Amino acid sequence: QRRVHGMGAAPGAGMAQMGAAPGAGMAQMSAPFRNMMMMNMMRPMMQMLPQTLHGTLWAETLAPSGQKYYYNVKTMETSWEKPDEVVEAEKAVKDQNAETTDDGKHDKPSDPVAEKTEVEPKKEEVKPQEESKDKAKPVATKGIAGTPWCLVWTGDDRVFFFNPTTKLSLWERPDDLKQRKDIDQMLSDPPHKAKSASGETGGASKKPAATATGIEPEAKKSRPDEIRVYDASKEATIEQEIRAAKERASVPLETRMQQFKEMLEERGVSAFSTWEKELHKIVFDSRYVLLTAKERKQIFDQYVRNRADEERQERRKMVKQIKDEFFTLLDDASIISKSSFSDFAMKFGKDERFKRVDKMRDREVYFNDYISDLKRKDKELALEKRDRCKKDFIEMLKEYDLDNKSRWSKMKEKLSSDSRFKAVESSSTREDLFRDYISTLDDGGNDNERREQDRLKRIEESLKDRENEVAAQRSEVSRGLDKERLRYRKDEAVQNFKSLLSDLIRRCDVDWKDSRRTLKKDSRWDLADLLDRDQKEQLFDEHINELTKKKREKFHELLQETEGVSLTSTWKEVRRLIRDDSRYEKFPASDRRKEREFEDFIKTKFLQAKADFKDLLKETKNITYKSKRQIEESDTHLKDIEKVLELDRRYLVLDCVPEERRRILMGYVYELDKKGVPPPPTASEPNRRPLPVVPGTQ
Numbered sequence: 001q002r003r004v005h006g007m008g009a010a011p012g013a014g015m016a017q018m019g020a021a022p023g024a025g026m027a028q029m030s031a032p033f034r035n036m037m038m039m040n041m042m043r044p045m046m047q048m049l050p051q052t053l054h055g056t057l058w059a060e061t062l063a064p065s066g067q068k069y070y071y072n073v074k075t076m077e078t079s080w081e082k083p084d085e086v087v088e089a090e091k092a093v094k095d096q097n098a099e100t101t102d103d104g105k106h107d108k109p110s111d112p113v114a115e116k117t118e119v120e121p122k123k124e125e126v127k128p129q130e131e132s133k134d135k136a137k138p139v140a141t142k143g144i145a146g147t148p149w150c151l152v153w154t155g156d157d158r159v160f161f162f163n164p165t166t167k168l169s170l171w172e173r174p175d176d177l178k179q180r181k182d183i184d185q186m187l188s189d190p191p192h193k194a195k196s197a198s199g200e201t202g203g204a205s206k207k208p209a210a211t212a213t214g215i216e217p218e219a220k221k222s223r224p225d226e227i228r229v230y231d232a233s234k235e236a237t238i239e240q241e242i243r244a245a246k247e248r249a250s251v252p253l254e255t256r257m258q259q260f261k262e263m264l265e266e267r268g269v270s271a272f273s274t275w276e277k278e279l280h281k282i283v284f285d286s287r288y289v290l291l292t293a294k295e296r297k298q299i300f301d302q303y304v305r306n307r308a309d310e311e312r313q314e315r316r317k318m319v320k321q322i323k324d325e326f327f328t329l330l331d332d333a334s335i336i337s338k339s340s341f342s343d344f345a346m347k348f349g350k351d352e353r354f355k356r357v358d359k360m361r362d363r364e365v366y367f368n369d370y371i372s373d374l375k376r377k378d379k380e381l382a383l384e385k386r387d388r389c390k391k392d393f394i395e396m397l398k399e400y401d402l403d404n405k406s407r408w409s410k411m412k413e414k415l416s417s418d419s420r421f422k423a424v425e426s427s428s429t430r431e432d433l434f435r436d437y438i439s440t441l442d443d444g445g446n447d448n449e450r451r452e453q454d455r456l457k458r459i460e461e462s463l464k465d466r467e468n469e470v471a472a473q474r475s476e477v478s479r480g481l482d483k484e485r486l487r488y489r490k491d492e493a494v495q496n497f498k499s500l501l502s503d504l505i506r507r508c509d510v511d512w513k514d515s516r517r518t519l520k521k522d523s524r525w526d527l528a529d530l531l532d533r534d535q536k537e538q539l540f541d542e543h544i545n546e547l548t549k550k551k552r553e554k555f556h557e558l559l560q561e562t563e564g565v566s567l568t569s570t571w572k573e574v575r576r577l578i579r580d581d582s583r584y585e586k587f588p589a590s591d592r593r594k595e596r597e598f599e600d601f602i603k604t605k606f607l608q609a610k611a612d613f614k615d616l617l618k619e620t621k622n623i624t625y626k627s628k629r630q631i632e633e634s635d636t637h638l639k640d641i642e643k644v645l646e647l648d649r650r651y652l653v654l655d656c657v658p659e660e661r662r663r664i665l666m667g668y669v670y671e672l673d674k675k676g677v678p679p680p681p682t683a684s685e686p687n688r689r690p691l692p693v694v695p696g697t698q
Contacts, residue, residue: 054089063280076284140192149177153190244289256290257299263287264303271307272503275300312499322356323366329353330370337374341367372480383469390433392420397437404441408434490530497528497536501543508547512540551587552597558583559601567606568656571595610664612650617668620644628673641665 052059057074070079070086140153141162148166153159161170161177177183248256267281275297282288291299333348341364348354357363396418402411408431415421424430440454500522505515519525528536559565562577575594578584587594617623622641630637642665645651654661 053086054093056083056085056089058083058086071284076286078284140190142186142191144177144180144183144186147177149174151183151186153192159187159190248290251290257295259287260291260296260299261303264300269300269303269307271304271311273304325353326357326363326366327370330367335367335370335374337371337378339371369484376477376480389420389423393424393430393433394437396420397434402438402441404438406438486530493528493530494539496524497531497539498543500524500528501540505540505543506547508544508551510544512537515540554583555587555594555597556601559598566656567602567609567654569602571598574598609650609653610660613654613661613664614668616645616648616650617665623669623672625672625676625678627669631669 052073057072058070059073060068061071063069067080070081070083071077072083137155138152139155141150143150148163149161150164151159152162152169161172161174162168173183263282263285267278267285269278269281278300288296329348329351330344333344335344344367345354345360345363354363357366396415400411400414411434412421412430421430424433436458440451440458500519504518504522531539558578558581559574562574562581564577565574571594575591584594587597620641622644627637627641642651645665651661
């Protein structure tokens with residue numbers, strides 16, 4: 001691209017001073033070089049824009065769905081219908097082609113002088129200003145071996161040196177090229193003149209051969225419509241780029257970047273898509289040209305990364321909020337540690353907080369976690385209650401006049417009426433607490449030393465027991481936390497892997513072996529290290545099945561919505577009706593598989609229609625066990641029945657198969673006739689039978 005831009009630059013001025021003398025500015029730029037500069041700057045943009053139609057400013061292009069639409073390259077207006085300007089231009093081209101064909105049938109004048117007089121006025125029509133513009137344009141370039149410089153020839157036989165690396169142009173030879181003899185050879189033999197000379201020689205050699213046969217070659221007629229097409233699209237594109245260049249020069253870069261980001265957000269650019277797929281949404285916006293191509297790509301990549309992170313954070317917040325609401329529901333439901341998930345789901349299944357958790361497995365996991373917390377709290381409360389009961393029992397013993405000779409068998413009768421005695425549930429525990437307390441009492445003497453030793457011993461044993469209990473509790477809690485962390489990390493790995501599949505695997509006709517190479521290139525693959533190979537493959541299969549299911553549902557929805565699809569329709573007839581719909585193309589299957597899918601759809605629909613018709617017959621009161629005899633006596637009864645059934649849609653669905661519908665109707669009539677008179681309602685519902693009246697109670 002530097003070489004292309006450099007060819008249009010004026011010597012000594014670089015890209016900004018193209019076509020001017022050394023040191024001149026943009027104001028002194030000549031018209032040919034200024035146009036050449038703008039064309040070089042706009043070449044990537046012109047390649048991207050569609051070709052206009054028949055000299056108008058309208059271009060034909062395709063929407064992402066494959067449908068054609070028309071775009072005005074100057075006003076940026078779009079239309080699904082063909083504009084009137086294009087219609088008139090097409091008509092004018094057809095008329096011109098018809099006239100050209102008619103003119104070609106007439107004999108050409110044999111007088112070469114007359115032909116010459118007809119051609120010469122056309123040459124005089126060319127304006128001198130246009131000729132000077134064409135001559136001032138660069139016509140050829142050639143690189144100088146071993147240097148970053150290249151030679152550029154213009155149409156007026158002038159030549160200058162251009163360095164695409166530094167974007168420097170010079171009329172005179174640079175110092176480092178003055179001793180190069182090969183440059184003199186290149187200057188004496190311009191490449192464009194060598195090509196033109198060879199072309200003239202070839203033309204001269206071919207011309208006598210043509211005239212020798214006596215046949216004059218017909219001159220190619222000019223195509224003014226093609227020239228107007230190129231000029232119109234070029235002028236509109238150049239005007240747009242000039243406006244964008246002026247705005248880029250006047251508006252700061254930060255403001256333009258902010259406007260470009262706002263455009264991406266307003267146009268609904270997906271955070272998990274690519275530049276090529278989203279380009280059609282933004283390319284026609286006026287803010288698109290505020291940045292250069294490199295800046296656009298950088299801002300787009302930055303926007304996509306930030307938007308993807310924001311969506312993931314929003315998803316995590318939503319999941320946390322849903323989980324908190326579910327735990328709030330559990331608190332409101334007064335769940336106890338012995339409650340079951342099935343009872344809870346049956347009772348609160350219609351609650352919105354219950355439904356917001358999509359998967360039943362996640363609901364059950366949340367419920368089990370809540371039950372585990374309840375059990376842990378209940379266990380802690382039980383330990384606190386036991387310690388409190390022991391303390392109260394000792395305080396009760398201190399209220400009685402006991403000594404080391406007191407016996408449990410005699411004292412328990414006195415103590416049994418106290419509530420603190422009953423608070424200790426186990427009798428063996430009560431006895432152990434009593435004996436421990438008695439052992440602390442002395443035998444009437446003042447053996448303080450022994451009593452102190454016993455007290456310290458009991459304290460030490462109590463502390464040791466307590467330490468063992470605390471250690472056991474900590475170990476259990478630690479195991480629970482480790483298990484919870486592992487489960488949480490595994491769930492997070494599953495979510496990350498599912499997110500990776502959703503972003504990269506969007507087709508259902510791929511296999512695990514090929515897709516794994518693509519998935520490994522993404523950084524999120526390492527986040528799923530906790531999952532083994534079989535688990536990843538299972539998640540992949542579930543994702544593929546889900547995609548296939550969605551495609552099949554869309555295909556069935558298309559068949560259901562298409563008018564003209566009946567129970568007797570064939571695949572060839574239906575395919576002509578639906579092949580233009582995008583859902584037909586998006587169903588990733590061969591034509592044979594689509595046909596089988598259509599047959600399954602028709603079969604299911606036919607079975608459902610017959611079942612609905614049988615339900616309709618059961619609901620119709622005109623059809624009784626007497627209907628068979630009445631139909632055999634006269635066809636009027638059958639016509640009356642059909643007249644009643646015609647009011648229901650379930651009867652009309654089977655219009656395409658009247659024989660099958662009549663067979664089902666007569667089969668139902670024969671079945672009622674075979675059963676005979678129906679039993680009274682009280683035979684099947686004993687509760688409706690009247691109670692017997694006891695004599696004398698009236």
